[in-house]
Amino acid sequence: MPVESVFPQLEPMLPLVRKPVQYVGGEVNSTVKDWDDTDVRWALLYPDAYEVGQPNQGVAILYEVLNEQPGVLAERTYSVWPDLEAKMRAAGVPQFTVDAHRPVGAFDVLGVSFSTELGYTNLLTALDLAGIPLLAADRAIEHPIVLGGGHASFNPEPIADFLDAVVIGDGEEAVLTITRIVRAWKAAGCPDGRDGLLLAFAATGGVYVPRFYDVEYQPDGRIERVVPNRPGVPASVRKHTLLDLDAWPYPKAPVVPVAETVHERYSVEIFRGCTRGCRFCQAGMITRPVRERSISTIGKMVETGLRSTGFSEVGLLSLSSADHSEINEIAVDLADCYEGSNVGLSLPSTRVDAFNITLADELSRNGKRSGLTFAPEGGSERMRKVINKMVTEEDLIRTVTTAYSSGWRQVKLYFMCGLPTETDEDVLAVADLAKKVVAAGRAATGRKDIRCTVSIGGFVPKPHTPFQWAAQCPAEVVDDRLHKLGAALRGDRTYGKSVGFRYHEGTPSMIEGLLSRGDRRVGQVILAAWRDGARFDGWGEYFSFARWTAACAQALAGTPVDLGWYTTRERDYGEVLPWDHLDAGLDRDWLWEDWRSAVAPEGAGEVEDCRWTPCYECGVCPAMGTEIQTGPTGDRLDGRRLLPVLATNGR
């Protein structure tokens, strides 16, 4: 039975809402398939506005992987802003996909990508608008399977009540496995209903079905244990790891938005994973090991990607792009290939100590010079040792000198505040660093218009990292240190105008902390906050700390736990953590030793990168059956072959 588009009902609302183009679809490279020609249908939700969700690399990859399959349909859906939400509720228009404006409730699977925990309330809005019961337990056979993924899903417990299933790790192969299971289940007449399908998922060992696990608590509020409540369900669920990125060259032809979005470029992931070992970094811990894409595949992807999209910027994406074993060759060869075509290159994530003059030259050779951002994260050398981000002041000064000498007038520096063992002095050291950066820039160029922007926010301890046991720094301490830093930066007239200062207040970080390390009891907090109107919590103009503290007080009343218990409390070795039954491959003892080493009274120990030193036994490769996949390959890109595919400026 065909599913009707809701666009006729939506259309009269569009002239009355902000930026209506984000809701109309029809973008170049978007895919619309006949409903009746397919038997497994996915709606992919990014629980934030289109302008943020559309450029998301994960959704872009899965959208293509799924739509390439015969008989499979995948459409995208995003959070609607409150102005449209109100009109949709008034007129009874359901959550829709932007591709064919089909009601989300009609799909087999609603896949939700969680990059950040602050999207959880937007999940509830989307479910509610879709007519899908908020609680997984209330859903019936006609409702989609609500499936979570993305980095935040490595601790899905706070939203466990709202999700039917969760996949942790790389999605490319997992979505195909799930598609096969759904197809077989539907073809067999949906045996044993919804539970039959979920059991088939769980039996793979790689799909977590929260309702198949019971959580028991101790009288003091800590978790006693998490155990499967039926046979055929594994005690712990494994993450997925894609090996051989060259075999999965996605996205090949990503959607080209008509609306303005946060990243407007063709992004190619040059490697996945990071083993630098920064102790705060969840992404680096849960995506191990490093798997590089080869320079040849990167070249081919950029060629087809630019041709299919018309973008004029190429983003070389990864957790630390300058660490690719052939990054210089990639940058030089791509700049050669696109010489004269006004295609710019950008490295969105660059380590201070891996940036070099070659990269500086190649990033600025063609097209527009993109911004340069480095993340020392800690202001003092001592702090950077605690977090195992072994970047020295000399590294930073050398790097910014290179950048300023190569024509950049501004660099951005990212820091965190509230790290374990941090004192006021560690944060005030950021001001000294920023001044030295500006001084180095002035000395290198002889110019006065050198700028350095300091961006700093509160640190949130994350699951599956050595800091998962740490006490989060209270918001008032973070705010106090940030105000002192601001005063120190503004107080010096010699540098006052050259140093920009951007900071994020501590309170949103507390809620992010609650949602990051929470357990299933936090689900009721999310529900209470959402019922009270919480939406778009990642957006300053919508976030309300008072609403969240009220929701905590209401939903956690009568329990031994509260907001502080989840956030500012240090955990000990023996405590069962809410995500212990989700296996990212990291050896728990290794994480614990690394945590103790970070805060050792005699000074933090250093962990080196296993790409260049012997294995330091984090446990991932043996547990997951994976291996480091790095070059160099020795291959080069042929500029003469690539050049004709793009318009040139006539030279």
Added chain:
Amino acid sequence: MSVDQNGGKPVTNTHLLVRYAKRGKMRFASHLDVARAFERGVRRAGLPIAYSAGFTPHPKISYAGGAPTGVASEAEYLSLALTSKVEADAVRDRLNAALPDGIDVIAVTEDSGGLPASRLTASEWRVVLSGLAPESAVPIVQEFLALTEAPVERLTSKGMRRMDARAAVASLSVEGPDASDDMGGTVLRMVVRHTAPAVRPDDVLNALRDVSDVVPAESKLIIRLEQGSLGESGVVRL
């Protein structure tokens, strides 16, 4: 002749005038959205677009004032410069293959005249109103046309602007009932001069509402049908 950004070498550019439409869902694209779509479209189409000189080169595409967000159009214009000659019809076909459906190139002509305000002095619009019968609309339109002035206000990016909707309207008529509307509706046709600040069809609707509040606050659909110079019998296509 213009100067290439990288060597001072003179380059002869081919200038093309592009007439395009903004249809269906794409009428919700803003002027900037359309501009981005064209910049990517010319790249996807592999057209040898010329770039401006300077630190951040931009593709040489210039746009006539676009129809407002939410308003459809059959008569939008832009001009672009190519560094080598490509046949006009081939440019049209290649662009249409490269642009999203709904941003549709209608015609491409070689024309180096650019898009000065003097070439585009008026537009003809079709405005569909629901909940208003043509026989009710006729006297309201007649009353409006009899006015000597019809001041209206609109909040623009430059603040609240006041303009005379009557002075900008060269002609306004009730075309007939809206056949697609079961509830009864009216189609208006109007020719509006391009003024500064611009008087838009919704400004004219506001002026009609000042005549009689039975005129609905929102139109169902507005389409720019033609754009060019104002002649004796209406808008003469550019």
